[in-house]
Each structure stands twice: as structure tokens, then as C-alpha cells.
Amino acid sequence: MKRYAWCSDIHMDISWLPFLKRLYAMNLERAGADGLFLTGDVSSGPFIESDLAFIAKHFKGPVYFVLGNHDYYGRHIESVHDDVRRVCRKHSNLHWMTDQDIVSLEEDVALIGTEGWYDGRLGLPDHLRWTLDRAVVIDFFHMSSMEERIEAWRAMADRSADIIGERLERALQTHKTVYILTHFPPWGEATTASGTKQADFWLPYNTNFTLGQRIEEVMQGRKKKRCIVLAGHTHYPCRVRVSNSVECMVARAKYFGEIRPEETLVV
Template sequence: MPRNRADPPHRVSLRRHDPSQPIDESPENDSSYRLAWITDPHFDHAKLDTWRRWADSLHEHRPSAIVLTGDLSEGDDVAYQLRCLAETFEIPIYFVLGNHDFYGKSIAQTRRDLIDLTREVDNLFYLTDTGIVIPRDGFAIVGEDGWGDATQGDYAGSVVSLNDFALIEDFVNAAPHDWQAMLQREGNEAAARLTQKLSRLADDVKHVLIATHVPPYREACWYEGKTTNDDWAPFFVCGAIGDALTEIAKSNPSRHFTVLCGHTHHDGDAEILPNLHVHTGYSRYGTIDIESIIRITEQGFQVPRSTGAKKATET
């Protein structure tokens, strides 16, 4: 929600959750489970009327939970937006962070602040910090921020310069020749955290939904109907997560992995392996969209991408 800086903070009930324990959110009627997927909303760019129309539209779908795949806003406004969402939608809200969410702070401080927030607010779950969510027997949801980790494309020869390097404290306070190693470290740490979560899945889990911000593969990094080139790939693909997912999917051929991501602001679908599919979401500054209303069926997580499921709200 666009913020009136004079507004007092929202008051919410308090509950602590243990990130090491699976969260069982199974509804009484499994067939009614709807997961609303939102990516790159950039709430700070939307007018109040746009936010309200989007919220009304989302309420009409009666989702059981919401999953946000990053770039909610910037700086302290990220926490404000999450509080607004938690108060507006009294359902579980699962989120990961995108690069914009770290603007104005360090990576570590941003994560600490939002982990603290999730310990205070009942229905907020930061998936990078949270363990495994069980929406129904045999199904699981996990998540990880991810990062454009400079492992794909031509980092040394790229002419791309992101605002990240001027607006995230870690990069501002480091020499440019250290940035590539820092990006690779973020990617490796993200892959390690995700691998640990996936290694703890129970044997009966046959369908896994993975929420992340940065596409894990070049094949899933879309722009105007085409996949990325060598200039953009270093900053728009998290190769370490892609490598980890490929290995895990190959080792578990009877388990299906569905990945949701954003970051590119252009949508597309990619089949990496028969049991590994990646859906990349659409976004445009000033609008807030419902990327998909995901349903759980016997076939797994169904991620429709029709125009009926996506209701863009213009400024």
C-alpha cells in the first residue's frame, strides 16, 4: 500500500514460530486450496487506488494463502507493506525477497529485520528463514531469495550496471573488483540453504513448490519472449540454485519440482527436466498483478497463466 509516513504502525497479534519445524496449513477441504502468486509488485510505485483495486480483486479469488516472489518495495517500506498485507489478508503470506527489497540497507540487516517481523506477525512467513510448509499431504512449499550470482553469461565483458551496486550497503562499501565474488557467495549460500530444506522433505512428498526471486536458469530468464543474453545473464540468473535444483531433481525422478520466480518483469515457462518446471512472472511498474491462482490437484501444483487469472490494475 502506498505509505502515508504519518500513519502509525499497524498493531498485530504476536506468535512465535519455529523455523525448523514444518508448518502444516492443510485446509479441511483440500480441493479448495488456492495459492495466490504475486511477483515484483513494487508496491512503492503504485497509487493507493491501484493497491485497493488489486486487494479487492485478490479477495474475490478467496485464496488460502499468498506467495510473493520478491521486490515488494525498498528499504523500511518493505516491512510496512508486509504489515499492510498481513492485516488486509488474514491468511498465511509466504514471501522471499528481491534485490530491490535490500535497497538502503545491508543484506544481513534487511534479513534480520524481516525475520524479527515474522516472529511478531502471525501470518507472515519469510521462506528463506522458514523451513518446509505442508499445504496438503504429499505437497510442500519452500523458498529462498536467490541472487543474480555472476555465474552465467559474460560478467567481465558485460556493460550492464545495476542500481544494486549503488543502493545496497554491501556493494557500496566494497571495491568493484570484489563484487563478482560477493554475488557468487550470495548465490552459493542461497543454494546451500535451499538444498538443506529439500533434503529434509519426507518421502511421501511428491510435489514441491519452490519460491525464489531470480530465475535459476537462462532458459527461464525471459525478456520480450526471448531468453537472456550474455550481458544480462550474470545479474538475472542464479546459476548456483539452478545447479542445485538440477542435481536434486535428477536424484528424485518421482518427485516433481515447480519453481516460481520473477525479477525479469517478463513472463514465460521453461521445462528444465520432465520433473522440473520453472514459471517466471510478469510485472510492470505502477501496476499490481495476480500472476496466478495456483491449485493443488492429484497432478500437482497447477499454475494457470491465462488472462482470466491475472487482473492488472493500472495507475
């Protein structure tokens, strides 16, 4: 069995003081983990390549990661992807899950993942006009209307559902348990806004509903299999049992890279 440290929303671009980044490096080393899971918002667009390189240098085990919305700030989406692919070529322990096929963590345990995006299919999508992403991600800034942006976000969510659906089907053929790394929680119940007066405002921005539906479809009838989704984005920890075979865990934000024992996974 191996131990994997799990961090999300570490926002390393905020940790601009050298000693704060060094503190994160020390936390990684002290965690004593065999591997590291990152579920997005590692940094921001201008710094994503250098911050991933920093992590790769200071954590010697494999680093499995997806990106979050903040990782695209100030950039075009594809230019960020180009930087991520370049840093992964330079550091063999970096594994961007969108480009990575099924990973066997153990003989019967697999890992898959991709970013996804919020799709505005829960709550009131009109509230998405208040999100910063529409202004600070260059691709969205240049779109002419909110309708065009929402259509683009839903297309990204649909694409993530296709990627995960296909990989999950294949992974379940040879593994009993499959972990999924993604940024946006796929179920409203996995957010603290669900069931509150704020739900209509936050759920469109906080959930990738399409991905959750696809995962449930694939897992239906597979009573002897398990799917565990690890997500971030909301900054608040949450754990929800979606069905007998599907579970979702959302990590607390970790500014300055605090590693908490409850979010170290034994696989």
C-alpha cells in the same frame, strides 16, 4: 485442494498513492485464494516492513514470501532482515521462507524457499558493473571493486543453493511434489534473454545458475517426484520444462498488484 495466488515484483513502494494500495488490497480479497506466494521485489528497503504489514492486514490467509534485490535498496542487507523478522513476529500469517523450514501445503505437497542472488555464471559477468544494485544496496556500495561485489553475489547464490539443496532433499523424503519460491530464475532458459543477442548482457544479472544446478542434482533419478520453481525478477512471464521432474515458472511483474487467473495455483 487449495488455491494460492502468486505475485511477483509488485513494487509497492511505487504505489505511493493510498488508492493504489487499496486497489491491491481489493485485488487480494477478490482473488478468493487460500494463501499467497510472493517471489520478491515486494517493495524497497525503507518501506519493506510497512508494506509487508499492509499485505498481512488485508490478506487473511498465510503469506509465504521471499525478498528480491529491490527490497534491499537504500539499506544494509541485515537491517532489512531484522525488519522482516520483526514484522513476521507481529503478523502470524507472514512466513519469510528463508527462516521458514519445510511447509506442508498438502499431505504430499511441500513448499520451501529462499531469495538467492544472481551469480554472473552465465553470460559475461563484466556487464554486472551496470547494475544499480552495486550503488543502491549499502553493503555493495561500500565494497572497493566489482570483483569484490561479484564474489559477494556468488557467495549469496552459493548459500541459497545450500539452503534449497538441503531442504529439498528432506522434503522429498515425505512429499511427492515440492514448490520452491525464489526471486532470481535458476535457469537461463527461464528468461526471455536466452538465445538472443542480449543474452551476454542480461543473463549475468537475471539468473542464479548455481541454484539451478543444485536443484537438478537433487532431482536426478527421482522420476516419480516433481519440483516446481516459482521465480520473478525479469518482469516477463516464462515457463520452462527443465527435465521430466523439474519445471520453472517466472511471473509477470504486477505493479499495483493485479492478480491474473493464470498465476493462481491449485495445490
